[in-house]
Amino acid sequence: xxxxxxxxxxxxxxxxxxxxxxxxxxxxxxxxxxxxxxxxxxxxxxxxxxxxxxxxxxxxxxxxxxxxxxxxxxxxxxxxxxxxxxxxxxxxxxxxxxxxxxxxxxxxxxxxxxxxxxxxxxxxxxxxxxxxxxxxxxxxxxxxxxxxxxxxxxxxxxxxxxxxxxxxxxxxxxxxxxxxxxxxxxxxxxxxxxxxxxxxxxxxxxxxxxxxxxxxxxxxxxxxxxxxxxxxxxxxxxxxxxxxxxxx
Amino acid sequence: xxxxxxxxxxxxxxxxxxxxxxxxxxxxxxxxxxxxxxxxxxxxxxxxxxxxxxxxxxxxxxxxxxxxxxxxxxxxxxxxxxxxxxxxxxxxxxxxxxxxxxxxxxxxxxxxxxxxxxxxxxxxxxxxxxxxxxxxxxxxxxxxxxxxxxxxxxxxxxxxxxxxxxxxxxxxxxxxxxxxxxxxxxxxxxxxxxxxxxxxxxxxxxxxxxxxxxxxxxxxxxxxxxxxxxxxxxxxxxxxxxxxxxxxxxxxxxxxxxxxxxxxxxxxxxxxxxxxxxxxxxxxxxxxxxxxxxxxxxxxxxxxxxxxxxxxxxxxxxxxxxxxxxxxxxxxxxxxxxxxxxxxxxxxxxxxxxxxxxxxxxxxxxxxxxxxxxxxxxxxxxxxxxxxxxxxxxxxxxxxxxxxxxxxxxxxxxxxxxxxxxxxxxxxxxxxxxxxxxxxxxxxxxxxxxxxxxxxxxxxxxxxxxxxxxxxxxxxxxxxxxxxxxxxxxxxxxxxxxxxxxxxxxxxxx
Numbered sequence: 001x002x003x004x005x006x007x008x009x010x011x012x013x014x015x016x017x018x019x020x021x022x023x024x025x026x027x028x029x030x031x032x033x034x035x036x037x038x039x040x041x042x043x044x045x046x047x048x049x050x051x052x053x054x055x056x057x058x059x060x061x062x063x064x065x066x067x068x069x070x071x072x073x074x075x076x077x078x079x080x081x082x083x084x085x086x087x088x089x090x091x092x093x094x095x096x097x098x099x100x101x102x103x104x105x106x107x108x109x110x111x112x113x114x115x116x117x118x119x120x121x122x123x124x125x126x127x128x129x130x131x132x133x134x135x136x137x138x139x140x141x142x143x144x145x146x147x148x149x150x151x152x153x154x155x156x157x158x159x160x161x162x163x164x165x166x167x168x169x170x171x172x173x174x175x176x177x178x179x180x181x182x183x184x185x186x187x188x189x190x191x192x193x194x195x196x197x198x199x200x201x202x203x204x205x206x207x208x209x210x211x212x213x214x215x216x217x218x219x220x221x222x223x224x225x226x227x228x229x230x231x232x233x234x235x236x237x238x239x240x241x242x243x244x245x246x247x248x
Numbered sequence: 249x250x251x252x253x254x255x256x257x258x259x260x261x262x263x264x265x266x267x268x269x270x271x272x273x274x275x276x277x278x279x280x281x282x283x284x285x286x287x288x289x290x291x292x293x294x295x296x297x298x299x300x301x302x303x304x305x306x307x308x309x310x311x312x313x314x315x316x317x318x319x320x321x322x323x324x325x326x327x328x329x330x331x332x333x334x335x336x337x338x339x340x341x342x343x344x345x346x347x348x349x350x351x352x353x354x355x356x357x358x359x360x361x362x363x364x365x366x367x368x369x370x371x372x373x374x375x376x377x378x379x380x381x382x383x384x385x386x387x388x389x390x391x392x393x394x395x396x397x398x399x400x401x402x403x404x405x406x407x408x409x410x411x412x413x414x415x416x417x418x419x420x421x422x423x424x425x426x427x428x429x430x431x432x433x434x435x436x437x438x439x440x441x442x443x444x445x446x447x448x449x450x451x452x453x454x455x456x457x458x459x460x461x462x463x464x465x466x467x468x469x470x471x472x473x474x475x476x477x478x479x480x481x482x483x484x485x486x487x488x489x490x491x492x493x494x495x496x497x498x499x500x501x502x503x504x505x506x507x508x509x510x511x512x513x514x515x516x517x518x519x520x521x522x523x524x525x526x527x528x529x530x531x532x533x534x535x536x537x538x539x540x541x542x543x544x545x546x547x548x549x550x551x552x553x554x555x556x557x558x559x560x561x562x563x564x565x566x567x568x569x570x571x572x573x574x575x576x577x578x579x580x581x582x583x584x585x586x587x588x589x590x591x592x593x594x595x596x597x598x599x600x601x602x603x604x605x606x607x608x609x610x611x612x613x614x615x616x617x618x619x620x621x622x623x624x625x626x627x628x629x630x631x632x633x634x635x636x637x638x639x640x641x642x643x644x645x646x647x648x649x650x651x652x653x654x655x656x657x658x659x660x661x662x663x664x665x666x667x668x669x670x671x672x673x674x675x676x677x678x679x680x681x682x683x684x685x686x687x688x689x690x691x692x693x694x695x696x697x698x699x700x701x702x703x704x705x706x707x708x709x710x711x712x713x714x715x716x717x718x719x720x721x722x723x724x725x726x727x728x729x730x731x732x733x734x735x736x737x738x739x740x741x742x743x744x745x746x747x748x749x750x751x752x753x754x755x756x757x758x
Binding site for chain 1: 406409410422424425502503504537538611615652653654657724
């Protein structure tokens with residue numbers, strides 16, 4: 001059997017194309033607003049659309065839940081994703097690889113930069129406690145972790161990277177208002193390019209729930225990690241990137 | 249909040265509870281001594297604000313400022329501040345009769361500011377009498393966070409109409425590290441609006457309008473934290489804010505602000521809050537967002553005990569202690585709901601007269617909004633079952649987006665359903681004397697006492713500072729001579745006068 005490449009959403013029967021959607025319209029709840037909700041659903045490709053719930057939210061807004069069939073087809077062969085370019089290693093394998101290839105501890109510097117105060121991402125990767133059942137990088141015997149915490153200024157980060165002779169700099173960005181995460185990341189990578197001779201910059205890695213993993217060139221960083229990344233993935237990547245770097 | 253004492257549901261050993269409080273006092277006392285002998289640039293600026301200065305950021309200290317005012321022929325403090333900012337004023341430390349004159353002038357003007365705070369407090373009490381108060385506890389606490397005060401206002405009013413008893417205006421994330429308070433109404437902020445006197449005034453006026461419309465006084469919350477904590481507390485008192493986030497160690501641990509700076513600023517801001525009748529909210533929920541909510545549950549208890557000590561020492565009363573805690577246990581952990589109940593009941597029973605602040609799940613909100621909605625429902629149920637005073641409404645879109653209008657409406661439906669359906673269930677809820685909940689609560693209390701023993705056994709005169717430097721809290725190491733704002737800490741010189749502290753500690757005039 002050849003693999004299916006054209007699919008549709010699944011409600012309770014293959015090929016039924018059923019989806020659910022909820023949204024708010026800035027109009028009072030009445031017959032007109034319900035008609036408007038169905039019109040929106042139709043324009044979004046839901047046909048037939050079933051308005052299963054409508055409720056006034058204050059005098060000026062209405063909330064709707066719509067179930068319906070979408071007429072779109074999804075072509076799996078046209079989907080583009082950033083595939084993991086490195087093998088996943090266990091903590092032991094990571095330690096062994098560092099010992100054998102670097103012959104010293106791998107130094108990782110972590111921070112939240114700009115005004116971002118949300119350390120949850122960087123802490124999940126770095127703290128011993130870790131994330132999703134995996135211990136953080138502090139747990140790895142051959143990795144030295146320096147976590148600068150929240151609201152670190154870019155010059156401070158660069159200075160710390162020099163002082164610690166960091167092999168990799170991990171930056172986490174959660175706040176995305178006005179694209180602060182992109183602005184901050186570009187500022188950070190520019191500062192490192194300025195402060196280090198080319199090809200000597202530490203590995204620059206950013207993570208956060210709202211990054212596009214394929215934007216590395218645009219942001220001037222080596223790797224971008226998204227939602228759900230585990231410490232093991234980051235450690236495996238660091239080993240892959242740093243040891244292949246020292247080879248070349 | 250409610251002044252009724254909550255019935256005891258846990259079998260806690262009173263001797264262990266007493267021991268925990270004794271240790272917290274032992275850990276806290278040297279810190280208070282430190283705070284009494286130091287001042288900071290922000291405390292001094294707060295004093296000048298009480299005296300009516302606005303729109304400037306001088307490094308002023310009270311006595312030399314009033315000395316310059318009396319001897320330099322300046323028309324008022326603001327003019328002096330403006331001249332000082334351009335370098336046109338020479339300050340000296342007055343002595344003898346000049347010092348006495350400067351002290352009297354300073355006390356008079358600062359006293360006027362404190363009387364304004366007193367009037368604001370009376371105004372609040374009068375409005376609550378005339379308009380009415382929140383209909384029940386827990387008070388429903390909702391957040392607005394557009395970053396634009398003119399967008400925040402209609403959102404806050406809408407939230408009040410939908411049932412919020414307390415509105416918190418989230419602050420721009422950068423503000424904690426600004427060493428000055430911005431001026432005027434602001435429309436630009438990252439993930440929140442700047443705390444400014446004008447923003448405070450605008451929002452309080454808008455909530456006064458909606459309070460009259462709804463027949464219940466809607467409270468306003470902001471953040472007395474970061475490098476300008478004492479000034480922001482002062483502005484909150486002057487503009488009749490009702491609650492302020494004000495944790496004794498948050499800035500140290502999570503913002504890397506110098507520990508001494510924080511404790512000095514803390515004490516002054518809490519004295520202002522005490523005077524202004526403001527309810528403080530402490531930040532214990534933050535520990536559980538970085539550390540594990542089961543393994544580190546006792547750090548919440550320790551922090552609550554320290555916050556209670558520092559608050560009482562600064563003159564706050566039980567009804568003003570919105571001690572924080574949170575529903576952050578991984579829902580995959582077996583019996584997670586029973587553990588949450590045990591922790592929440594422990595806080596309730598340790599602080600029977602305080603309006604505890606109950607914070608919703610954030611760490612285990614995965615983006616699955618449907619599961620998150622259920623988790624928030626269970627969070628609300630713990631709130632109802634354990635008599636929490638202030639309930640921050642959980643959003644199923646936590647960690648996804650800034651909540652949609654519909655998310656907030658759905659979240660409030662969740663709260664209302666649980667409170668209507670099970671709000672009095674606490675009357676029937678009595679955990680078995682030797683059951684899981686009782687055992688767990690006692691275990692956490694025991695671990696809290698152990699940790700306090702370790703803290704007070706640290707070397708040095710200020711064991712708590714050593715403990716903070718060692719990374720005892722949240723694994724973050726914060727030495728007493730490092731961190732942001734350290735250069736703004738000064739030990740009192742002989743003859744140092746702080747007219748505000750003198751009045752606040754003397755207790756007059758009310």
